[in-house]
Amino acid sequence: MDNRTFLYSTALVLAAATIGLVSAPDQAVAQAARASAPGLLNMAEVERRAASEGIVVTEIEMENRLAEVEGRDAQQRKVELVIDRKTGEVLQRKTRQRNIFD
Numbered sequence: 047m048d049n050r051t052f053l054y055s056t057a058l059v060l061a062a063a064t065i066g067l068v069s070a071p072d073q074a075v076a077q078a079a080r081a082s083a084p085g086l087l088n089m090a091e092v093e094r095r096a097a098s099e100g101i102v103v104t105e106i107e108m109e110n111r112l113a114e115v116e117g118r119d120a121q122q123r124k125v126e127l128v129i130d131r132k133t134g135e136v137l138q139r140k141t142r143q144r145n146i147f148d
Contacts (some may be wrong), residue, residue, distance in 0.1 A: 092108065094124060095136075111132055114129075
């Protein structure tokens with residue numbers, strides 16, 4: 047392969063990657079749109095609700111009316127909460143025992 051072919055193929059790959067990045071939906075924008083739905087808790091409010099349960103939040107995923115929260119409790123155990131974004135109620139709580147590999 048000569049240099050000109052290499053440059054053209056590299057340019058083609060970069061162009062395709064750029065088009066893919068531009069056309070791919072931005073997850074943060076989509077999540078912000080879900081967070082601002084009227085009558086539902088936004089991300090900051092979900093985090094405060096989890097903190098009131100004694101959880102230090104490491105991750106929040108919001109889907110429609112539910113928020114899935116991952117974090118750690120005071121004993122450093124992994125905790126997963128499912129919170130109703132309409133009422134703020136904790137619908138489910140899972141706690142995993144801490145082991146040396148967590």
